[in-house]
Amino acid sequence: MSNITPNNLDAFWMPFTANRQFKSNPRMLVSAKGMHYTNAEGGQVLDGTAGLWCCNAGHGQPRIVEAVTRQITELDYAPAFQMGHPKVFELAARISAMLPTGLDHVFFTNSGSESVDTALKIALAYHRARGDGARTRLIGRERGYHGVGFGGISVGGIVTNRKNFGTLLAGVDHMPHTHLPEKNAFSRGIPEYGAELADELERIVTLHDASTIAAVIVEPVAGSTGVIMPPKGYLERLRKICDTHGILLIFDEVITGFGRLGTAFATDYFGVKPDMITMAKGLTGGTIPMGGVAVSKEIYDTFMNGPENMIELFHGYTYSGHPVAAAAGLATLDCYKEDGLFERANDLAGYWEDAVHSLKGCPHVIDIRNLGLIGAIELESIPGKPTARAFEAFLKCYLQ
Numbered sequence: 001m002s003n004i005t006p007n008n009l010d011a012f013w014m015p016f017t018a019n020r021q022f023k024s025n026p027r028m029l030v031s032a033k034g035m036h037y038t039n040a041e042g043g044q045v046l047d048g049t050a051g052l053w054c055c056n057a058g059h060g061q062p063r064i065v066e067a068v069t070r071q072i073t074e075l076d077y078a079p080a081f082q083m084g085h086p087k088v089f090e091l092a093a094r095i096s097a098m099l100p101t102g103l104d105h106v107f108f109t110n111s112g113s114e115s116v117d118t119a120l121k122i123a124l125a126y127h128r129a130r131g132d133g134a135r136t137r138l139i140g141r142e143r144g145y146h147g148v149g150f151g152g153i154s155v156g157g158i159v160t161n162r163k164n165f166g167t168l169l170a171g172v173d174h175m176p177h178t179h180l181p182e183k184n185a186f187s188r189g190i191p192e193y194g195a196e197l198a199d200e201l202e203r204i205v206t207l208h209d210a211s212t213i214a215a216v217i218v219e220p221v222a223g224s225t226g227v228i229m230p231p232k233g234y235l236e237r238l239r240k241i242c243d244t245h246g247i248l249l250i251f252d253e254v255i256t257g258f259g260r261l262g263t264a265f266a267t268d269y270f271g272v273k274p275d276m277i278t279m280a281k282g283l284t285g286g287t288i289p290m291g292g293v294a295v296s297k298e299i300y301d302t303f304m305n306g307p308e309n310m311i312e313l314f315h316g317y318t319y320s321g322h323p324v325a326a327a328a329g330l331a332t333l334d335c336y337k338e339d340g341l342f343e344r345a346n347d348l349a350g351y352w353e354d355a356v357h358s359l360k361g362c363p364h365v366i367d368i369r370n371l372g373l374i375g376a377i378e379l380e381s382i383p384g385k386p387t388a389r390a391f392e393a394f395l396k397c398y399l400q
């Protein structure tokens, strides 16, 4: 028998956390309401990041709580393979109605990471289904974050998330990132310089030949790497190059989806339509894990071929379209609509921009960037101690 006591913090291996540091000085959140957490000491903590960019409707929304409670009583689980339940179909239809015309079908997952791996697999299988199976290369971008599955870290570009995990997927290449502080520091909104970095995709196409490339995946606004906005005209150029060469364009909208920029998705904000959109987080307001991949009609229709009794895509998860998550998703979409939350995000964006940029000139602030309701304040590192200053700032905010 284990000699670990129930209240011991040792047993839980915390994700993306300095475990020993945390366990010697824990920060325990015990409840949440609106935009605040309450911690174990009874303090109020402003949730300035909406959880992990996921609680877009705020905490403790009664409509979501009620829908989840009702659903778990009525139908707690239903297999998604060869069977269905009504709410997941309704949710898919509601999401496609929010997306640009032509992005008409949604495949459900349980997280952003699974959504990314799903989208990459669909891209490969799509080209094969079209008889173009030599298109196996996937192109990501330096500093990209696409979750932690092997597909996601392969196309991702954050060295710490990649270096310990072997050779990763073969046949992946990366475009350069678009963070140009020497030209774009303290930009308000979309930065002016750097659209030409999209042309690096042309160089990669020339190197490998378009006939070997399946898809390009980017975050329209990169989040986890420290927030990088696309330079003016950059996404349009990527779209054009992909079109020229028959390459699928995937927008990873796991953080930009569901109102972060004051529009339903970043595709609306930028007016650039990808072939697939990955989503998660705000889909259920962070309440119940759920992700999804929206795909174009062209992609879906390509799979709907062959004998009708055959499974068209050998992919899916036990919890794909879980009834409780689907109920949470529907109630979350109701909150966004009924409370006009995307419009409110849009209305607040100017105020937010002025507020974050008012910190210019504060000690150690070397850049401030913003878009929609995203704001990043970059602090100069302490020499020889990467991340130490940011962690110090984080602790000060937590203890406020």
Ligand SMILES: Cc1ncc(COP(=O)(O)O)c(C=O)c1O
Pocket: 110, 111, 112, 113, 114, 116, 145, 146, 147, 148, 219, 223, 224, 252, 253, 254, 255, 280, 281
């Ligand atoms: C752009 C992007 N893609 C994928 C993910 C992974 O999502 P998850 O942690 O739900 O697997 C994240 C998470 O932050 C993300 O920001």
